[in-house]
Amino acid sequence: MAKTLLGKLWFRVLLGLVLGIIFGFAVGPMTANNPLGIDGNTFLTTYIKPIGDIFLNLIKMVIVPLILFSLIAGITSMTNAEAFKRIGLKAVGAYLMTGAFAVCIGLVFGDLIKPGKGIDMTMLKSHASAVAITPPAQEFSLIKLFVNMVPTNVIKAMAEDNILQVVVFALFVGITLVKLGPKVKGLTGLIQQAADLVFKLIETIVSFSPYGVFALTAWAVGTLGTDILIGLVWLIITVLGALITQYLLFGVMIIVFGRMSPMPFYRKIVEAQLLAFSTSSSKATLSTAMRVVNERIGVSKSSTTFVLPLGTSINMDGTAIYLGICALFFAQVYNVHIDAHHYIILILTATFGSIGAAGIPSGSLIMMGMVLTSVGLPLDGIALIAGIDRILDMMRTTVNITGDSVITMLVDKSEGTFDRALYEDMER
Numbered sequence: 001m002a003k004t005l006l007g008k009l010w011f012r013v014l015l016g017l018v019l020g021i022i023f024g025f026a027v028g029p030m031t032a033n034n035p036l037g038i039d040g041n042t043f044l045t046t047y048i049k050p051i052g053d054i055f056l057n058l059i060k061m062v063i064v065p066l067i068l069f070s071l072i073a074g075i076t077s078m079t080n081a082e083a084f085k086r087i088g089l090k091a092v093g094a095y096l097m098t099g100a101f102a103v104c105i106g107l108v109f110g111d112l113i114k115p116g117k118g119i120d121m122t123m124l125k126s127h128a129s130a131v132a133i134t135p136p137a138q139e140f141s142l143i144k145l146f147v148n149m150v151p152t153n154v155i156k157a158m159a160e161d162n163i164l165q166v167v168v169f170a171l172f173v174g175i176t177l178v179k180l181g182p183k184v185k186g187l188t189g190l191i192q193q194a195a196d197l198v199f200k201l202i203e204t205i206v207s208f209s210p211y212g213v214f215a216l217t218a219w220a221v222g223t224l225g226t227d228i229l230i231g232l233v234w235l236i237i238t239v240l241g242a243l244i245t246q247y248l249l250f251g252v253m254i255i256v257f258g259r260m261s262p263m264p265f266y267r268k269i270v271e272a273q274l275l276a277f278s279t280s281s282s283k284a285t286l287s288t289a290m291r292v293v294n295e296r297i298g299v300s301k302s303s304t305t306f307v308l309p310l311g312t313s314i315n316m317d318g319t320a321i322y323l324g325i326c327a328l329f330f331a332q333v334y335n336v337h338i339d340a341h342h343y344i345i346l347i348l349t350a351t352f353g354s355i356g357a358a359g360i361p362s363g364s365l366i367m368m369g370m371v372l373t374s375v376g377l378p379l380d381g382i383a384l385i386a387g388i389d390r391i392l393d394m395m396r397t398t399v400n401i402t403g404d405s406v407i408t409m410l411v412d413k414s415e416g417t418f419d420r421a422l423y424e425d426m427e428r
Helices: 002-006 009-027 040-076 081-113 121-127 142-149 156-158 164-208 209-224 227-231 231-257 263-268 271-281 282-298 301-314 317-333 338-357 363-374 384-412 420-424
Strands: none
Touching: 009 040, 009 209, 009 271, 009 420, 040 164, 040 301, 040 363, 081 231, 081 301, 081 317, 081 338, 081 384, 081 420, 142 164, 156 363, 164 263, 164 282, 164 301, 209 384, 231 263, 231 317, 231 384, 263 271, 263 282, 263 317, 263 384, 263 420, 271 282, 271 338, 282 301, 282 420, 317 338, 317 363, 317 384, 338 363, 363 384
16 A cells, blocks of 8 residues: 555655655754754755755746747647637636636635734734835736736847746747748647657656655755744735635535545645745646646646646736735725725735736735735835745645636537546545
């Protein structure tokens, strides 16, 4: 039994996660005066974290090729232009609606629990991390967001990991290849082969994930400490409660829109969730999620290669929840009144801000500046929550990749290409 479990990647990732937590708690509190003569934080940062960094760098190395080739391959596999338009509209509409709804969940929890009420600012400032937050040059502009999505130099966009611009370029290339049809059959086949190459590269990289997960988790647990967690316990509880609610609502969506039991989905998506939790990056988890939804959950390859990468670029439900809660948290801390029109602004800015932060570890800290500015809140307090951002980032990324996978599955089912027999096969 144990040998069989060790043969499964999800179990090895889980084992790495658990061992990382234990190791971090054991080594982190050590001081240079202990019998071993080492400082725990220094040891974790100098010798353990680099293992996780190498793993993340390997994944980051193939993120841009993965997004580019998988999206183009997904589009060109839909030879029916009407089907592509229909699926694209379904996916984007579903992603935007779930994102906006997620913000509303966050605002409700923020209003009910009031995590910022009675916060002792002087206590928290002693634990604030030195995080440089650049205030937005101007208030949030939806038009500017859309303008900036279009790259002026696609090579620069790829070099700077501007994923939204890469997505736009991939969409244009894919649509054009479909229009050209048989005339570019060779190029289309070459792109499909490039996508297969990237998937194989990632399969090799992901085999090292248990070691990367162990290193990243041990470093995060060992260096974070508990003081800041205690000081911001109500904020953590509020975010966690909202994320759990959103997570359960995904199951409701599967029941209502998919007419299926959500249990096979929850059981099979665990491998991708564990990787999302430990890496705090939807992009780093994308390849694993694509394999799981295609080979185990039963989503067609065309939807897997088009809808899921699109989701990891524009749909961040967990991040949207977090941005909404933090806006209310700071309003309560600074005793700033938020009225009805402010809530509307928060829903819009947090929804589109989550798009801007998509897939970047701690990218929400930058987007938070945009959200706070949109309702006239000061930016000084952002550094106060930077200390717990890593832990919360792990939680919300798990919700992000779960939401992307649910929407991909439901869109595929609505197209009649979903393999329900594979979905219900609990042995796969």
